[in-house]
Amino acid sequence: MLFLKIGFFTDTYFPQVSGVATSIKTLKDQLEEHGHQVYIFTTTDPNAPRFDEGIIRMPSVPFVSFTDRRVVVRGMWYAYLIAKELELDLIHTHTEFGAGILGKMVGKKMKIPVVHTYHTMYEDYLHYIANGKVIRPAHVKYFSRLFVNHSSGVICPSERVIKTLKEYGVSIPMRIIPTGIEIDKFERPDITPEMSQKTRRSLGIDENQVMLLSLSRLSYEKNIQAIIYGLPAILKMKPNVKLVIVGDGPYREDLEVLVKQKQVEKFVTFVGEVPNNEVAIYYHAADYFVSTSTSETQGLTYTEAMAAGTQLIVEGNDYLNNLINYDCLGTTFETDEDFANAVINYVDQKIAMDPAILAKKLYEISAEKFGAKIIEFYEDLIALNQLEREEKQEEVILKKMKMKLPSLKRSSID
The missing domain is CATH 3.40.50.2000 (Glycogen Phosphorylase B;)
Structure with missing residues (x-):
């Protein structure tokens, strides 16, 4: 079994109270129980402690129309340096905005898999932004497809999510894994x-x-x-x-x-x-x-x-x-x-x-089953990522060999 170093990138985490924050904390606890190390890259928060082990807070501002929520506005290089120092094996994004975008950039630079969980059905929340007159469902469809398709794989909490993402045109590996809860x-x-x-x-x-x-x-x-x-x-x-x-x-x-x-x-x-x-x-x-x-x-x-x-x-x-x-x-x-x-x-x-x-x-519905299913998906995506990297290396080698062939032929003639 692989013991992974995992970076969660999220705009929502405690002390903010939400279903997403609870889901992230539940997953973190389960992964750590299996021997994995989890680091959370998230927003600054006026109510958060100054130091919290394993949590990296990046500059943020209140989110439009959700003033009790925050979104990361900068810190890509800072996040990359920390992720590189930690030698992360995988990044798991939990937002399509600030921290999620940073997570993708860091993952691409480090050439490691980026898993995404699609937590929120944004079409249900458009009325909060200028009464739905600025951002339309078509915008949500385009942005969601663009963001998710640049991930290694996506976790869908329910059948409704996977159906919606397929309608949006998402084509990467998808798996339905409902968030578990701590039964006790x-x-x-x-x-x-x-x-x-x-x-x-x-x-x-x-x-x-x-x-x-x-x-x-x-x-x-x-x-x-x-x-x-x-x-x-x-x-x-x-x-x-x-x-x-x-x-x-x-x-x-x-x-x-x-x-x-x-x-x-x-x-x-x-x-x-x-x-x-x-x-x-x-x-x-x-x-x-x-x-x-x-x-x-x-x-x-x-x-x-x-x-x-x-x-x-x-x-x-x-x-x-x-x-x-x-x-x-x-x-x-x-x-x-x-x-x-x-x-x-x-x-x-x-x-x-x-x-x-x-x-x-x-x-x-337990956290234990939830954690086991996530780990299984991580391992599948890491194996797929390794296979794709090997195939790319083979393509590069073949391309170099093809470039050398004409010169080799000329040498033999001479």
Whole structure:
């Protein structure tokens, strides 16, 4: 087995809180458990410690329309010198912007493989930039194809991503590898039924009420508004339902206004952002995890809820339809309009969780399996890179031999 020195290039990492940052940290931990060394090249951040071992921070500025996110603006030569000194074997980019572009340049200069993970479906976020009037879907298609095709291989978190990239014209090796999660962080046997009941009481929810949990960043593309629109229809049939919304973000005020407009204030609680170590408590306290988001490449909150043993009622896609492949794990529905009926019907069925099915599913979504699949892809791409380099060397030798042949012929004649 090869022990690799790997450089992650990303514009998003802790202390920034995001699914991408969590995915990167999970992968870093798994790679290091297998004996690999991981170095993270990322943005400066006013909230980051001055020194953090294994993390190289490069000059950055807040990203357009996402002021809580940052993008690297310079540092190519600095990054190259460090990468060369570290003798990196492979670069793994996690962004198509500043740090990702730097990673490609460093990889090309060092002649080592550059792997990319396509984390974000940018077409779902165009409204943030001048209301979608400046950057169009066609621009996303062109830029994504250009960036990804100059990689050695691309990791796609879901079937949706690989389909989209194929439509964009991406032609390099692609592999579907869903991000795994650290199961023990959410399984949490230390969270007792008494603790869950205490959490429910603090939210004004008693034992006889049904707690629906929405947990995500409160932004437009998460489509939490569709849950609120569907709530009155649910309450007509299930007046004991309470919706708990955990998270914060730029769309919170709009959602709070919508709750008042729909006159469901008594049935909705906004908790705000909670510390990472408390997230599992809300999963365990909930009866069902609900989501109407259609912008996820994968969505870690789905697997986190599942690891906590909470059943899912979520808007489906290829990834989620495969993830929730047993009734005891939850159910999916097709459109926003189907949400209310999906909740009513699934709650009515009172399907118990099957521990054996859940245990099997937990390995499938685990960080351990995720790390093993990534390492396998790394090794395949390194072998392919070596083969391509050898073929190029052979081409150079043949070309030199062809150039020498005429002179050799003349010499023999003379």
